[in-house]
Amino acid sequence: QKEVEQNSGPLSVPEGAIASLNCTYSDRGSQSFFWYRQYSGKSPELIMSIYSNGDKEDGRFTAQLNKASQYVSLLIRDSQPSDSATYLCAVNTGFQKLVFGTGTRLLVSP
């Protein structure tokens, strides 16, 4: 059973702080990794994808991948109340399918 694990939270951070979201996966052969944001009652929207070890930055978001340790993280700098949402980690383990974690709920307080 291929698994993706996330802490359910909530992770509470003050406005302007850095939020750090983590994800571990079980399939060592995984090749691509994704972070989605889901607001309450809405569908997931893609934030970032990462395929190689290291960091990938896009605006206030940085994805970090460490295949040896089998973890992916998402850093959100200068967190805003509008960042309050559930963040889903997804891993492509081949066969054109993604396995999703259950998500981490982030709360950013003004």
Place this chain on the structure above:
Amino acid sequence: SQTIHQWPATLVQPVGSPLSLECTVEGTSNPNLYWYRQAAGRGLQLLFYSVGIGQISSEVPQNLSASRPQDRQFILSSKKLLLSDSGFYLCAWAPWGQGNTDTQYFGPGTRLTVL
């Protein structure tokens, strides 16, 4: 640009009634298509996926079925709904031929309540 549509947006159905949810994608050809269910407070469960017309793979044995009658149309059906079928149903598409970099994009979802 590509757009994905789902309807209806919300649905309330009695136990034992049939179900038909529709998903269509615009602006792309031969996409991979996916149906997920998200129960309240839980993660995304992959139900079906399709890599082409008439090609359906089932992930979870249950009373649901899927069909792909046209390239960009994906339908989720049930003959008799159960209480446990309640949830948020999401359709997603991925560009064809991406190999291991299958980025999926989600539609707006259908919220189904079975009473």
